[in-house]
Amino acid sequence: MSEWVIETKGLSKRYRGRYAVSxxxxxxxxxxxxxxxxxNGAGKTTTIRMLLGLIKPTNGSVxxxxxxxxxxxxxxxxxxxxxxxxxxxYGHLSAIDxxxxxxxxxxxxxxxxxxxxxxxxxxxxxRRPVKGYSLGMKQRLGIASALLGNPELLxxxxxxxxxxxxxxxxxxxxxxxxxxxxGITVLISSHLLNEVELTAGTVGIIRHGELVFQDTIExxxxxxxxxxxxxxxxxxxxxxxxxxQGLNVRLSEPGxxxxxxxxxxIAGVVKRLVERSHGVYxxxxxxxxxxxxxxxxxxxGGRP
Amino acid sequence: xxxxxxSADLLKIRGKGIWFLxxxxxxxxxxxxxxxxxxxxxxLTKQYAxxxxxxxxxxxxxxxxxxxxxxxxxxxxxxxxxxxxxxxWKQLLALPISRNAVFGAKFALSxxxxxxxCCLLAxxxxxLGLLLKFGTDIPYLxxxxxxxxxxxxxxxxxxxxxxxxxxxxxxxLPVTLxxxxxxxxxxxxxxxxxxPLNWPIFGYEGPRQELFAGAGLLCGALILLVGAIHFNKKxxx
Numbered sequence: 001m002s003e004w005v006i007e008t009k010g011l012s013k014r015y016r017g018r019y020a021v022s023x024x025x026x027x028x029x030x031x032x033x034x035x036x037x038x039x040n041g042a043g044k045t046t047t048i049r050m051l052l053g054l055i056k057p058t059n060g061s062v063x064x065x066x067x068x069x070x071x072x073x074x075x076x077x078x079x080x081x082x083x084x085x086x087x088x089x090y091g092h093l094s095a096i097d098x099x100x101x102x103x104x105x106x107x108x109x110x111x112x113x114x115x116x117x118x119x120x121x122x123x124x125x126x127r128r129p130v131k132g133y134s135l136g137m138k139q140r141l142g143i144a145s146a147l148l149g150n151p152e153l154l155x156x157x158x159x160x161x162x163x164x165x166x167x168x169x170x171x172x173x174x175x176x177x178x179x180x181x182x183g184i185t186v187l188i189s190s191h192l193l194n195e196v197e198l199t200a201g202t203v204g205i206i207r208h209g210e211l212v213f214q215d216t217i218e219x220x221x222x223x224x225x226x227x228x229x230x231x232x233x234x235x236x237x238x239x240x241x242x243x244x245q246g247l248n249v250r251l252s253e254p255g256x257x258x259x260x261x262x263x264x265x266i267a268g269v270v271k272r273l274v275e276r277s278h279g280v281y282x283x284x285x286x287x288x289x290x291x292x293x294x295x296x297x298x299x300x301g302g303r304p
Numbered sequence: 305x306x307x308x309x310x311s312a313d314l315l316k317i318r319g320k321g322i323w324f325l326x327x328x329x330x331x332x333x334x335x336x337x338x339x340x341x342x343x344x345x346x347x348l349t350k351q352y353a354x355x356x357x358x359x360x361x362x363x364x365x366x367x368x369x370x371x372x373x374x375x376x377x378x379x380x381x382x383x384x385x386x387x388x389x390x391x392x393w394k395q396l397l398a399l400p401i402s403r404n405a406v407f408g409a410k411f412a413l414s415x416x417x418x419x420x421x422c423c424l425l426a427x428x429x430x431x432l433g434l435l436l437k438f439g440t441d442i443p444y445l446x447x448x449x450x451x452x453x454x455x456x457x458x459x460x461x462x463x464x465x466x467x468x469x470x471x472x473x474x475x476x477l478p479v480t481l482x483x484x485x486x487x488x489x490x491x492x493x494x495x496x497x498x499x500p501l502n503w504p505i506f507g508y509e510g511p512r513q514e515l516f517a518g519a520g521l522l523c524g525a526l527i528l529l530v531g532a533i534h535f536n537k538k539x540x541x
Contacts, residue, residue: 052398055539077400088395090386092319104312105399145395 005030005153005185006051010060013046013209020046021209024060028187028202031179035200035217036189039298043209044189045085048157051187052082064153078106081151083159087142091131095122095141098130099148106149116144120174136167143174154178156188160195168195175199193294207298224293227286228266231255233279241276242269255282309401309409316386322379322417329375329421333367334428341436349436356438361450361508364429368450369489369504372458375421376465377482379414384469393540403536411466411528418455418462426451450508456517457507459524460500461485467531471538 006028013021021043028034038044049055051062053073062069064076089098099113117123120140125133130141139159146154156175160168176199178184190196196203196217203220205213213220231254232238239256242249247269248259258266266283273280317323340363341348352359387393397403429447434440461482468478489501497506497516500523507516 049394049540054394054397055541056537074400074402077398080398082395082398084394084398086390088390088392090316090392091389093316097315097318101312101315102395102399104315105308105396105401107308142395149400 003030004028004063005032005065006034006187007063007066008047008051008060009063011047011050011057011062012059013043013050013055014058019209021050021206024206024209024211025214026204026211027214028185030185031183032202033175033179033186033188033200035196035203036187036206037193037196037203037294038189038191038206040191042191042206042298044191044206045157046209047206048082048084048155048187048189051155052080052084053077054084078149079152080155081146081149081153082155082157083139083142083146084155084157086161087138089130089138089141092129094128095126095130095133095144098141099145102145102148108149112148112150116147119147120144121170135162136164139163139167139171143171152184154184154186156186158189158191160190160192172199193291197290205294205297213297220293221290224288224290227288228258228261229255229282229284229286230258230269230273230280231282232273233281238273238278241272245269245272257286305401305405306408306412309405310412313383313386313409313413317383317413320382320386322382325375325378325382326417326421327424329371330425330428333364333371333425334432336367337363338432338435341432345436356436357433357441357443358446360433360436360438361429361443361446364425365450365454365505365508366490368425368454368508369458369501370486372418372454372504373461373482373486373489373501375418376414376458376462377479377486379417380462380465380469380482381475381479383410383414384466385475387470388473388475391541397540404532407470407532407535410470411463414462414466419452422451422455449513453507453513453517454504455507457503457520459520460503460527463524463527463531467527467534471531471535 004027006026008024008026011021011024012019024047036044036047046055050057051064053069065079067076069076090101093101095117096113099116103110103113114123117126120143122137122140122144125137130138133141139162143156143159146156159175160171163171175186175188178186188196188199200217203213203215203217204211230238235251235256239249239251242256242258247261247265250257250259270280270283337360348359349356387396396406426447429450430442433442465478465482468481469475472478485501489504492499492501493505495502497510503516503520507513507520
């Protein structure tokens with residue numbers, strides 16, 4: 001119930017007969033960084049807009065802080081900071097005035113503007129019109145706006161879009177601090193796995209509007225199983241021999257791939273190969289990267 | 305809550321040239337009459353001797369509806385564009401503020417801006433009359449009626465324009481509609497006085513001025529209500 005900061009039940013959105021998001025059951029725990037992953041067009045932004053009450057779900061419900069969003073939208077939003085897709089700003093105004101325009105609506109203390117500018121590192125540039133900012137600076141201003149109201153929940157939709165590597169690193173560090181220093185729960189969406197892998201504690205993967213994976217990042221990593229690759233002088237004979245032993249073997253250039261093999265089994269294989277005068281050139285472990293696993297999940301939609 | 309949004313909106317229009325536009329309307333209308341009287345001062349003062357102020361007001365009135373329609377259109381479009389520009393709607397509407405307050409604040413601000421125009425028109429009329437030496441027997445009430453009753457009668461147009469401009473990202477349609485309304489209003493006074501575009505002019509002329517201003521207020525409120533309901537339900541992309 002209220003232990004979840006965000007909980008959706010059967011959340012769906014239909015556009016002209018096509019479901020952009022269907023039957024989504026998100027569960028985001030307090031103090032967590034939740035990585036919301038999926039390829040472009042999978043329904044991430046649509047979901048986030050529904051979480052913020054910008055669009056109305058066709059079906060299903062959203063509870064934030066245990067409150068029904070459609071009934072207590074204003075109460076909920078008071079504790080939520082958000083950055084949806086690319087940053088919104090008033091280009092002719094300076095960063096300070098941009099934040100002031102939002103502050104007047106939030107009723108936050110005036111000193112908060114300086115604080116959030118410091119947090120995102122824009123204090124020096126704060127008096128210039130925002131239209132002259134680089135994309136990275138606009139993105140940081142967007143995050144500053146999201147932090148302005150001292151939120152308990154931060155919803156960031158692709159916050160590192162368009163940033164250079166050092167900018168991405170900066171934002172990543174910033175996001176990581178949030179739960180630790182301020183007790184803020186963070187929902188961050190991205191189409192880049194390593195982005196989420198480095199920050200998030202829990203991952204939800206969405207594909208064609210459906211949630212196909214939702215668990216901790218460790219579970220996801222554990223599923224990226226290892227394989228042993230053997231390069232030998234006569235691979236076909238060796239593979240046949242291994243199959244006789246009941247091992248899961250696949251021939252693939254330049255050698256043989258062994259899956260789900262225990263350490264003793266591998267030792268046995270090597271011993272037998274040596275006994276039968278095969279040349280053993282290389283025995284190496286190949287981890288299936290998280291990236292491949294992700295692509296597999298996103299590509300097939302099945303649970304790995 | 306609407307006041308918070310209004311104060312934020314006041315900040316956002318800074319440096320957008322809206323205040324300049326607000327002054328340009330009445331200054332333009334007055335300047336045209338200054339030119340008119342400047343070119344044929346002797347003829348006009350002889351022809352209309354004895355009712356100089358009345359004639360001046362009638363002359364100014366001819367351009368009030370078109371100026372109003374253009375003003376309504378431009379102010380609505382500029383106010384809406386402040387948010388459309390970088391799609392700031394999604395940021396604004398994700399803040400803890402009701403959509404009614406956002407919509408209401410935009411309407412209040414456009415009324416405020418146009419009311420400033422109306423005040424300038426009143427001041428400009430008096431200044432022009434004095435400059436043309438029409439005497440100090442200034443018909444204050446008539447000038448106030450000229451400046452504000454047509455404005456009240458144009459509320460339906462304002463509510464409609466604001467609604468269209470705020471809900472459509474592409475401003476071509478509402479702006480075209482507004483400019484057309486302005487142009488048509490110059491030629492339409494021959495039609496029935498209840499033709500909606502004629503309300504502003506008959507808000508000053510004729511025996512039933514207050515009726516047209518009242519109808520404008522009522523009809524404007526109705527359109528505003530419908531607009532607000534739609535804005536409330538609309539998905540924000």
